[in-house]
Amino acid sequence: MKHISGRIYSSKIAFACIFLFSAGSACAQQKTTLPVIQQVKFKNDTTNIITFGAKGDGVSLNTQSINKAIAAVSQKGGGVVLIPGGLWLTGPIELKSNVNLHLKRDAILQFTDDFNQYKLVEGNWEGQPAWRNQSPISGNNLENIAITGTGIIDGNGGAWRMVKKDKLTESQWKKLTSSGGVVSEDGKMWYPSEKTVKGSKTKNAGVIQAGKTAADYEDIKDFLRPNLLVLTNCKKILLEGVTFQNSPAWNLHPLLCEDLTLRNLQVKNPWFAQNGDGVDVESCKNVLIEGSTFDVGDDGICIKSGRDEAGRKRGVPTENVIIRNNVVYHAHGGFVIGSEMSGGAKNIWVYDCSFIGTDIGLRFKTTRGRGGVVENIYINNINMIDIPGEAILFDMYYAAVDPVPLAGEKRETIKTVTVPVTEATPQFRNFYIKDVVANGADKAIFFRGLPEMNIKDIHLENVTIQARKGIEIIEATGIFLKNVNVITEDTNPVVQIQNGANVSVNGLKYKDGSTLLFNLTGEKTKGIKISATDVSKAKKSSNIGAEVGKNAMEISK
Known part of the structure; x- marks a missing residue:
């Protein structure tokens, strides 16, 4: 698919994909047809943001110029809004239907560190309705939208993020603390402002409560970090070629979207960036993520569908997803489902991907209270090297901590108890994982289900993993391992x-x-x-x- 003069030439992506498991094994042949992802199409017209008064001098604030250009092009029936070479400082940008925001190679779109430019809006955070600072780029109820080109979109996330001392060198820590902000009483955490400190100590900070307005959250506003790009209830979306980096929180967050294509992206955050996920696809349908590279501070490519009761009430699974030909460097997980998966996830294909130095390779996580069913997941041709944690992990006791403990960190052993099964009981079932190679991991394979709801029907075939530890299976039913080679130290x-x-x-x-x-x-x-x-x-x-x-x-x- 090529971008020429604002047009996107689309091709259908439907074909039969067969994940074959050997005859006679417990894994039956799985014949599956990949979903069709509808593609965008734009008028040939191109409008340069300079014509609306934008200045690429790194000093002028271009919020109004860029938004006026987008609105004008949309009102005329659509086309391309061009961001030419330059350093374009801006506040929040709001996308409009039928507009392709196109960045030239030498264009940097940088969002201001002036928090006053970001108003508090009703949004969603970690699967629950919440007040958040307006995202640098957002769109609601749109159709036929794109961000393309080879330029850079920078969220200026360092202005927003709190940072743990343990994750920096001594010189980095000194430089950070001398820049301003607030250091915690125990000296282990740096905060950008007093409002960030207060927010960190507030239970359920930002969660929308009846009778409260944005003004009631002003004293913790700085803590309510925005995701770099949030698209909500949108249809036919293309993100292609661009670098998204340095987000205050998650980089890319499509929510309740349909027909979404992410292609040839570079998605980056500092490795220590808390909540610095690459992409979180939440309650979306018909998704293609291909040819992209992720190097981030939290999960790399992540599937979600809402959290706990709010997610179950929404009841919209993420489904019909293709993830192929991607590379993930640093991340808490290479390909991840959860932990906020209360609306469920199903019919997902992941293949021809490489994970290099991700804390965990294939990571499936949930916990009691979530509910939701994750099923029919097909994974094929995955290569990994230097995985500090587990190469393949299923864990139903997710505790919202980093997957790999820091030096000297002690964690309590899980105490197993059985509780009644309810709508809040999560389920993992029907996973088919084939042709996986991992060179270097702490543990090869780890399954940990709940005593009242085991992990069920997991099929692994043709897997070779070099790791310190081997295979651990806890509270799991219907586990099929065929041609698995574990080369372990322990x-x-x-x-x-x-x-x-x-x-x-x-x-x-x-x-x-x-x-x-x-x-x-x-x-x-x-x-x-x-x-x-x-x-x-x-x-x-x-x-x-x-x-x-x-x-x-x-x-x-």
Whole structure:
């Protein structure tokens, strides 16, 4: 697809994609047809923002000039609004239907650090209705919109973000604290202002409450950081070629959108940027993310659908998503679902992606209270190197902390209790993961479900992971591992199963001379079937806890 004189030449992206799992395995052949994502189309007319008085001198504030240009082009039936070479300082920009905002290669669109330019608006934060500062770029109830080109959009996020001392060098910390702002009483956190400090100490800061107006949140306004780009209830969207960087919070946040294409983007945030996600696709339908690079401070490519009761009440899943040919560098997770997935997520295809140095590779997270069903997820051809945490992780005890503990940080062990199943009980089921290679991880594979709602029907095939630790399966049912090769430093055990049921391991490979191959614990552990695996290469093939049934494990050739 090419951009020429403001026109987008579209092509349909529907074709049969077959994720084949070997005959005879527990994974049946999955025949799936990828969704069709409708594309944008614009008039040939191009309007330069200079004609509306904009000045690219890095000093003049161009908010009115840019917004007038966008509004004028939209009123005429649409076209291209051109941002030429220059450093264009601006306040919030509001997109309009049928407009393609196009940035030249030598154009930098930088948003002002004057917080007074950002009014408080009713928006959404982490899946709940909330007051936020107006996003640098936003659009509501629009159709046929685009941001294209090869220029840079900079959110000036350093003016907004609080920063942990542990995440900076000593010289960086000294420079930051000498610039102004406020240091916490314990000396471990820097805040841009007193309003940010107060907001950080306010429970449910910014959450919309009946009878309160924007004025009631003025004393914590600076804490309510905006996402760089927020599009809400929009249809037919294209983001292509541009660099989005340095966001106050999330970089890209499409919410309740349909027919969304992200192509060949560069999305960047400092690695220490709190809530510095790359893209968070929330309650959207028909989405394509391809050919893009992410290097951010939180999750890289993330799927969401609302949080807890608010998300369940909205009841709109993220569905029909294609994610392909992307690279994720630093991020808390390369491809992520959750934790705010209360409206559900389904029919998602992820393939031909590389994760380099992401804290976790494939990351699926939720917790009690969320509710929502995540299902029918197809992942194929993933390559990873230097993963500090787990290469593949399913965790239903997400605790809103960094995935990799900082040096000296201690975390309490999860205490397992069973609670009744309600609408607030989340579910993960029907994942198909094939052809994954990871060179370097702390742990190869980790499953941790809830005792009242196990992770269910997870299929892994042709997976090779070099890691410090092997495989851990907790409170999971219907786990199918075929041709999995784990090369681990810690071989005691290679595979830990705790309260796992109907686990099939076919063709497992592991390091010769491993101390213990399988360790089974938990009174609910049963139906463990091992086949096509040479258990004799381990010093001890299995250890079965006293509470585990005698016939829980079956080993066959």
